[in-house]
Amino acid sequence: MATRIGIGLLGLGTVGGGVAEILQTPDGRHPLVADLDLVRVAVRDLNRPRPVELPADCLTTNPEAVVDDPNVHVVVEVMGGIEPARTLIMRAIAAGKSVVTANKAVIARHGEEIAAAAASAGVYVLIEAAVGGGIPIIEPLKQSLGGNRIQRVSGIINGTTNYILSRMAQEGADYDAVLRDAQELGYAEADPAADVDGLDAADKIAILAGLAFGGPIPRGGIPTDGISSLQSRDVDYATQLDYGVKLLAVAERADNTDTDNADRDGGPSLPLAVRVQPTLVPLDHPLAGVHGVNNAILVEGDPIGRVMFYGPGAGAGPTASAVVADILNIAGIQQLNDTDGQLDPLLAASSWRACHLVESSAIRQRNYLRFHTDDTPGVIGQIGTSFGDHGVSIQSIVQFDASDAGAEIVVITHEVSNGNLDKALAAITARPEIRGIAAHLGCL
Incomplete structure (x- = not known):
């Protein structure tokens, strides 16, 4: 019995x-x-x-x-x-x-x-x-994928923000208006900060990273940026450049050999780059087609390659x-x-092994940047020169909405460390023609 x-x-x-x-x-x-x-x-x-x-x-x-x-x-x-x-x-x-x-x-x-x-x-x-x-991801990471050397886990793991971003992209709607709709539909709380500021996603990627890489992740050390300050024009510009915008949580092995941190047995600690931020996703990327309140987690490892887990993320x-x-x-x-x-x-x-988060300046990624500038000859060249002086390679640079009120210049960089990028941005914003950085997002 x-x-x-x-x-x-x-x-x-x-x-x-x-x-x-x-x-x-x-x-x-x-x-x-x-x-x-x-x-x-x-x-x-x-x-x-x-x-x-x-x-x-x-x-x-x-x-x-x-x-x-x-x-x-x-x-x-x-x-x-x-x-x-x-x-x-x-x-x-x-x-x-x-x-x-x-x-x-x-x-x-x-x-x-x-x-x-x-x-x-x-x-x-x-x-x-x-x-x-309802997406089975915890057990697969612990068991089904346990024999793999996981390189990267990335995903859309907050349904509220994905709903908001999907509406903004599909309808050209304003963030505040879509947030109100999400609250009325019950997708967003009366106080939406945990979702729209990326805190919920940071909790979740800390758990996924710990399982994927075999060690505890210090939650407080995860760089986190939400969508509350995202402007609809950046979603529009991304669409024109064949990208979608998603709030991505990412955990990956860092491309360095930092052995200064030792694990509890005296061996090297595994360096990880973990972050949450709005990110441009190429339209042919598996995560670009995840819309509404759905979630998706993409796991990349050896020998499995890429596998994606998709479905309803809440409710x-x-x-x-x-x-x-x-x-x-x-x-x-x-x-x-x-x-x-x-x-x-x-x-x-x-x-568990020992893991540590690399400094934010050591994280390497591609970037989307929108500058508000004077509409003067040579300003694009000046931006390009400053980037080149600090080892930042540019994939594309486009000028939008030039007028007497100024111009908007959108830059997508190749992969670069945050440290080098910050130095370049400091040099750029010191130029009198540059009125400011209007947006800075990640880019796959």
């Missing part, structure tokens, strides 16, 4: 409600779903109307009561935020209970601590829903699907190990 698995749910919002609905309607799903019992659920308000009916004695406003319930075997944390979520996760691990979480903020900042505790306690912490909603259904998949993973292994009572730890911090 199959063992019943008791589930404790921390949070019954959009994602939590979706998880509860799946667990309460097992017909037609994987047979293991029928072996899962939703035992206790922590909510903020006992009297709030809910999309799924649950017994009154199942609900509590005390999340510790859910974690401590002896009938709960797996704790599912979908409440969000850093605290008390982190403390509750650690409490569950200390009690010998496996955890499933969709909390990218906690994992991005405290993943190494949580992994070490899980390894010590011999329990699982599964995080598929933390990145990409009750997709995210709840990923959460329940993790629960089933734990439940299946628990049943297999019932004979000896052993559950092998999934996240073993001792197996």
